Amino acid sequence: MVRGWTFGRGIAAGFAVVVALTVIVGIVSVISLQNAVSSKDRVIEHNSRALIDSQKMEALTSDKSSSARGFLLTADSKFVDEIGTHRQEFLATLQSLRDNLSRDEEKRLLQEIERDEMAHQQGVDAAIALRRTNASVTSVATSFNDNVVPLRNKLTASTGALIENQEQALTQAKIEANDAASTAAQVVTAMVILSIFAAGTLAFFLTRRLRRQIGTTVGEVQSSSAELQATANQQATGAKEQATAMNEISTTITELLATSRQIAESAQRVAQVAEQTAGAGRLGEDTVATAQASMVDIRRQVDLIVSHMLELGEKSQRIGAVLEIVSELAEQTNILAINSTIEAAGAGESGKRFAIVADEIRKLADRVADSTKEIRGLIEVVRSAVNTTVMATEIGSKAVDQGAQQFVDVRTSFEQIADLVTTTTEAAREIELSTKQQSTAVEQVNVAITSAAQATRETEASSGQTYQTATQLTELSKELQRLVESHANT
Amino acid sequence: MTTEPLMLTDRAAELRHSFDLAFTQAAISRDTALQSYLAIRVGGDPFAIRLSDLSHLVADKACTPVPVSAPGLLGITALRSSIVVVYDLRVLLGYVANGTPRWILLTAADPTLGLAFDEFEGQRRVSQDAISYDTGSNSNHNNVMHDGDVMRPVIHIDGLIEQLRKN
Numbered sequence: 316m317v318r319g320w321t322f323g324r325g326i327a328a329g330f331a332v333v334v335a336l337t338v339i340v341g342i343v344s345v346i347s348l349q350n351a352v353s354s355k356d357r358v359i360e361h362n363s364r365a366l367i368d369s370q371k372m373e374a375l376t377s378d379k380s381s382s383a384r385g386f387l388l389t390a391d392s393k394f395v396d397e398i399g400t401h402r403q404e405f406l407a408t409l410q411s412l413r414d415n416l417s418r419d420e421e422k423r424l425l426q427e428i429e430r431d432e433m434a435h436q437q438g439v440d441a442a443i444a445l446r447r448t449n450a451s452v453t454s455v456a457t458s459f460n461d462n463v464v465p466l467r468n469k470l471t472a473s474t475g476a477l478i479e480n481q482e483q484a485l486t487q488a489k490i491e492a493n494d495a496a497s498t499a500a501q502v503v504t505a506m507v508i509l510s511i512f513a514a515g516t517l518a519f520f521l522t523r524r525l526r527r528q529i530g531t532t533v534g535e536v537q538s539s540s541a542e543l544q545a546t547a548n549q550q551a552t553g554a555k556e557q558a559t560a561m562n563e564i565s566t567t568i569t570e571l572l573a574t575s576r577q578i579a580e581s582a583q584r585v586a587q588v589a590e591q592t593a594g595a596g597r598l599g600e601d602t603v604a605t606a607q608a609s610m611v612d613i614r615r616q617v618d619l620i621v622s623h624m625l626e627l628g629e630k631s632q633r634i635g636a637v638l639e640i641v642s643e644l645a646e647q648t649n650i651l652a653i654n655s656t657i658e659a660a661g662a663g664e665s666g667k668r669f670a671i672v673a674d675e676i677r678k679l680a681d682r683v684a685d686s687t688k689e690i691r692g693l694i695e696v697v698r699s700a701v702n703t704t705v706m707a708t709e710i711g712s713k714a715v716d717q718g719a720q721q722f723v724d725v726r727t728s729f730e731q732i733a734d735l736v737t738t739t740t741e742a743a744r745e746i747e748l749s750t751k752q753q754s755t756a757v758e759q760v761n762v763a764i765t766s767a768a769q770a771t772r773e774t775e776a777s778s779g780q781t782y783q784t785a786t787q788l789t790e791l792s793k794e795l796q797r798l799v800e801s802h803a804n805t
Numbered sequence: 806m807t808t809e810p811l812m813l814t815d816r817a818a819e820l821r822h823s824f825d826l827a828f829t830q831a832a833i834s835r836d837t838a839l840q841s842y843l844a845i846r847v848g849g850d851p852f853a854i855r856l857s858d859l860s861h862l863v864a865d866k867a868c869t870p871v872p873v874s875a876p877g878l879l880g881i882t883a884l885r886s887s888i889v890v891v892y893d894l895r896v897l898l899g900y901v902a903n904g905t906p907r908w909i910l911l912t913a914a915d916p917t918l919g920l921a922f923d924e925f926e927g928q929r930r931v932s933q934d935a936i937s938y939d940t941g942s943n944s945n946h947n948n949v950m951h952d953g954d955v956m957r958p959v960i961h962i963d964g965l966i967e968q969l970r971k972n
Contacts, residue, residue, distance in 0.1 A: 646864070646925075653862050653928050656841055657913075660857060675827050677928050682823065684927060686816050 329521045336510035343506045347499025354492030362485040365415055368408045369478040372428065375405040376435070376474060380467050383439045387446050387455050395443060402436060412477075421484075424477040431470040438463040533796040540789035547782035554775035561768035568761045575757055579750035586743035593736040600729045607722040610715055617712045624708055628701040635694050638687060645683035652677035839930040842950055844957060845908070846924035848900030853929065853950040853957035854910065861885065861911040864925070868909075875972065877902075879921055884911060891919040897965055912962050918969070920962075 320328070379401040386394035409432070413425050442459045450458075652673050659670030841856035861884065868880035868891045877896030882889050891909055893902050897920070906921035935951040936959065948959035 649925075649927060650862050650864060653843065653856065653859075656928070657856060657859055657861065660841075661860075661913075674930070678827075679820075679824060681927055682820055686820065689816070 325521055325524060329517050332517050333510070333514050336506075336513050340503065340506040340510050344499070344503045347495075347502050351492065351496040351499045354488065354495040357488055357492070361415055362481065362488040365412055365421075366478065366481040366485055368412050368415075369474060369481045372405055372408050372412075373471060373474040373478060375401045375408065376432075376467065376470050379405065379435075379439065380463070383442060383463065384459070386443060387459055388452070390446055398439060398443075402432075405432060418484075421477070421480060424473060424480055427473045428470065428477055431466065431473045435463065435466040435470045438466040530796060533792045537789060537792040537796065540785050540792055544782055544785035544789060547778050547785050551775055551778035551782055554771050554778050558768060558771045558775055561764060561771050565761065565764045565768060568757055568764055572754060572757045572761060575750050575754040579747050579754060582743045582747035582750055586740050586747060589736045589740035589743055593733055593740065596729050596733040596736055600726060600733065603722055603726045603729055607719060607726060610719040610722055614712065614715045614719060617708055617715050621705060621708045621712055624701055624705045628698065628705060631694060631698045631701055635691070635698065638690055638694055641683065642687040642691065645680050645687050648676060649680035649684060652680050839932055840936070842929045842931060842957075842959070843910070844926040844929050844952060845922050846926060847898055847922050848895050848903075849923070850900075851926070851952070851955045851957045852898075852922075853952070853959045854962065855959065856928065858913050858962035859910050860913045860916045862925070863909050863911075864907055866909050868921070879906075882909070882919065884909070884919070885916075887917060889917050889919040891921050892969065894920040894922040894960075894965075897968070898960070912966060914963055914966050918966060920965070 379398050382394045382397035382401060385391065386398070409425065409429060413422070416422065416425065438459075442455060442463050445458055446455045655673030655676065656670060659666035659673050662669065843854040843856055843859065843862070845852050845854060863884060866882050866884065868882045870880040871878070875892075877893040879891045879893050882891055889909075889911060893906060895902050895906065906923050908923070908925045909919045909921050912918050912920065929950070929952055931950060931952070937949050937951065938947060947961065950957040950959055
């Protein structure tokens with residue numbers, strides 16, 4: 316169980332034992348001192364007091380004798396009072412002694428003193444009574460000397476015996492007190508020595524245990540310090556690499572920020588250009604609308620021309636139809652003339668006049684045919700011109716239609732362009748806003764990156780300090796182990 | 806174009822004048838030295854046929870095909886209350902028949918034989934000086950008529966008839 320104790324518990328147990336020993340030593344010391352003090356007190360309180368009381372009784376005896384002598388001489392009653400006072404005080408002192416003294420010898424001496432005092436008082440009372448009887452001074456003095464003085468002397472002797480006894484008792488008490496003090500000193504000394512031995516033993520075992528534990532712990536601390544050192548080194552290296560990466564990121568962020576600003580500026584310029592384009596588009600729409608209206612007028616005029624040309628073409632066709640009729644007539648006339656000529660030739664002489672008529676008819680038919688050919692040619696020219704004109708007009712009309720359609724398409728395109736420009740403007744604004752937000756975010760990221768870089772540098776510095784601390788810890792643990800091992804070896 | 810109406814107006818006056826002149830002049834004899842020819846086109850080429858070789862000329866006459874196989878035979882038609890066998894002059898002259906010919910002439914030698922051709926250009930009365938003999942031409946048209954700037958080989962109708970009869 317003791318093996319599982321912690322440093323604190325072990326040290327606490329050691330201190331507890333030391334404290335317990337100290338307490339025991341203290342208790343023993345206190346008891347011894349109390350004994351010594353008691354002895355001394357007894358010497359002081361009891362023996363000295365008893366001696367003093369004994370001496371006081373002796374003094375009171377003397378005083379009473381003096382007062383008695385004084386009454387015997389003067390017959391003053393105050394001396395009687397004084398005698399009474401002295402005797403009361405003597406009896407009180409005697410009682411006090413009787414209360415305090417317990418030995419048989421002392422009790423015997425007190426009894427003797429008491430007897431002697433009573434006897435002395437009786438003698439004094441007798442003397443007083445005698446004096447009061449108006450006896451002569453000489454007889455009183457003789458009675459006093461013969462009766463009282465021996466009693467006084469006896470009382471004084473017994474009081475003296477008591478005093479001597481008390482002095483012997485006091486001396487004995489002093490000796491006993493000194494012996495008690497010496498004994499207490501010895502006991503305390505022994506207890507101190509014992510405590511020192513126990514503390515030393517406890518310190519030895521505790522030290523050995525602590526040294527073992529500390530050695531183990533120091534070894535673990537050493538290995539942990541080495542690991543911490545390696546970790547701190549790796550952390551410092553990682554922090555350095557991270558700082559480098561942070562710098563690169565910061566540079567990239569700065570470039571990104573610059574690019575974002577350029578994009579924002581470009582978006583702003585695009586928005587401006589888009590707005591200008593939208594304005595131009597609106598002007599273009601108006602122009603196209605005007606041109607479209609003109610195209611409509613042109614179309615209308617062209618349609619009118621076409622209708623007139625078609626009408627001319629129809630009339631030309633009618634002329635052509637009439638001409639066809641004339642041509643047909645001319646052809647039939649020519650055929651008739653030919654057949655007539657043939658018949659006239661077959662008729663011989665009688666057919667000669669008819670042949671002349673046939674010939675005239677032929678000539679007429681030829682002339683008509685020629686004229687018809689010319690007219691047909693002219694009609695063809697006119698019709699060709701009309702067709703050409705109509706075709707040209709149609710082409711022109713189609714071109715006008717195409718142009719109108721193109722104008723419509725252009726207008727639609729303008730409207731689409733305007734819409735697209737509007738959309739582009741809005742998109743450019745959104746791009747500008749987004750780019751500004753992006754720039755703000757990038758700036759915040761830059762600030763964060765800067766903070767992170769600063770934190771990385773601080774981490775690197777901290778890692779360096781940790782490495783130094785780990786190194787110091789390793790050195791300290793080595794020193795501690797060296798101290799622990801050197802102490803173990805000594 | 807501004808001159809065309811004026812010419813047409815003159816032409817009308819000229820026609821009127823020529824017609825009226827024909828009535829005012831005395832009857833004159835026909836110049837028998839002039840010969841009458843029919844100016845035609847076959848396969849687009851100009852030809853001429855002597856009017857004396859013809860008995861009749863007709864246009865736009867439909868032919869009814871007959872179930873007989875003969876080179877150039879178009880069919881039969883009714884003309885002048887007679888059944889006329891019509892041949893395609895284009896095929897007989899060696900041209901490719903392209904479309905239905907419009908004109909049909911009846912030969913004087915065989916009025917029941919008709920020859921169809923593309924185009925009729927009119928009648929020509931020319932002098933003998935306008936006819937020349939072309940030795941290199943086809944045997945069916947070895948004479949050539951000078952019709953202004955146009956050289957018209959004269960189709961030998963009799964030769965064609967002989968050829969048809971032989972076939």
